[in-house]
């Protein structure tokens with residue numbers, strides 16, 4: 001740690017589905033501008049963890065602090081928190097009956113009550129950045145999976161979040177479209193966006209992550225600088241995982 005105050009702190013976060021413990025007391029601190037890759041075998045709780053950070057799951061214990069303010073209390077307005085912590089999912093979740101531009105403008109206009117021309121200008125600039133400025137008036141059905149996912153990222157960015165959560169955003173894409181989406185995320189990393197990225201793309205994680213957390217059965221099994229994790233994982237379990245993926 002460089003001594004900076006973490007923008008996000010997670011303390012003893014516990015999540016159960018019925019009797020089943022899915023997150024078993026997760027502790028994590030994320031400094032501003034850091035990129036954290038979250039790796040681990042299927043079912044270990046990666047998605048659940050991100051969903052908890054976005055208020056999409058009820059938790060049974062522990063705390064989440066954003067800029068030192070607890071989010072785990074009854075007065076938290078997750079709608080407002082989601083303007084600060086953006087999330088992109090595997091399944092894009094674009095509204096099929098709205099154009100690309102309308103999808104992007106929805107939250108900034110309706111939730112943030114921002115000025116239309118200002119948001120439109122920002123949306124166009126973001127679309128330009130991801131190479132899709134000419135698709136603003138298209139409907140999602142007219143786009144490829146990779147294009148839809150880039151639009152979903154633009155939609156999240158247009159809210160001006162301080163932190164971005166990515167949950168296996170390339171998992172349902174054809175291999176040739178994975179690159180174009182990962183490039184957009186890599187660009188964001190370069191620009192200093194704070195990000196938590198759940199991914200099975202090991203080479204990508206190696207490229208963009210400052211730090212890796214390796215989860216197993218609801219616990220953080222190993223946490224290390226990316227360089228160290230990929231060259232010399234300290235736990236046998238993490239080593240096995242990387243071997244299975246033939247990294």
Ligand SMILES: Nc1ncnc2c1ncn2[C@@H]1O[C@H](COP(=O)(O)OP(=O)(O)OP(=O)(O)O)[C@@H](O)[C@H]1O
Nearest residue numbers: 017020022040041042043044045046047048049168
């Ligand atoms: N709504 C739910 N009800 C009950 N159990 C659930 C629910 N959602 C997830 N689980 C269980 O919680 C555990 C963690 O799931 P989660 O989706 O967080 O894992 P993951 O690490 O993201 O897996 P993957 O890499 O396959 O996406 C799994 O055992 C899963 O079956």
